[in-house]
Amino acid sequence: MTGKRILWGFLLLMLGACVASGGHDSRLSGAVGFAEDVRFLSHPGPAYVEAYVRFGADLPADVIMFVDQELLEGVSNYRWTKGGDWMAFVGFQRNGTVWVGGGSEEALAGTPSRERNWKLFELGRELQPDTWYRVRVTADFASRGFLGFEIEGGGLARRLDLSGIPLDYPNYIPFDHGSMIYLVGAVRAREWATQPGRPLIFFDDVSGVVVDGSDEREIFHNDFESQTEVWPQPVTLPDVNLDRYTMGRWYQENEASLFWIERKSFARSGDAVGVADVTLDE
DSSP states (O other), X not given: OHHHHHHXXXXXXXXXXXXXXXXXXXXXXXXXXXXXXHHHHHSOOEEEXXXXXXXXXXXXXXXXXXXXXXXXXXXXXXXXXXXXXXXXXXXXXXXXXXXXXXXXHHHHTTOOOSSOEEEEEEOSSOOOSXXXXXXXXXXXXXXXXXXXXEEXXXXXXXXXXXXTOBOBOOOOOOBSSXXXXXXXXXXXXXXXXXXXXXXXXXXXXXXXXXXXXXXXXXXXXXXXXXXXXXXXXXXXXXXXXXXXXXXXXXXXXXXXXXXXXXXXXXXXXXXXXEEEEOOSOO
């Protein structure tokens, strides 16, 4: 329980990295991909992000790996809130603790949250190293609420019912028009990084799917095979021009992200994987 409480403060930030002498106090290393789908953005509904996740035997237990899908409303033709960012974030540790980034009534009303309303769950067993886990986060963007979290692999198959947990609105994000975004990565903080090891998380076969009635439609897919590097975001100010982004490609989630594409013999498909590195000493 102590470990959960001390990570609480770090997870409240959910932003980039804090630089300290000789390294970083914390690091969020993630990749983000964009998908424009006018049909879904005009009539949002259920959707899920699915990814395959893997780590090595020496991963420190304090590292939190995550999968996330978000609806960005943009600053024109928005539905609820100008610049709204509706986040369905779920993180998990190798010890089986699951972190769900819940929102609040104030966030749903259009006030960006100052902290997450974290909901914690336990899978009841540790995750195995060197094993591909399929994870899925499902949300209903019409009601702006979570629906469920699934994880399967290494003899484990669990589904958590997350209905009743609202999505969070963590940031005003001034893209000129709306999109869906999909994120994978990991987070770590120095204050609670007491275990040695290599803080690397591997990802493959990331998909974003929207649901229209009984039909499922994939609007995002990236298996890390079609690009060799993860690009910096082409941010413009005061509004971010979404047309400068290539849909379906990976970008660094923030300037401090250490996320790259690497050829690995254990890739789930093809021969490339995404690698999130949350080392604090660079």
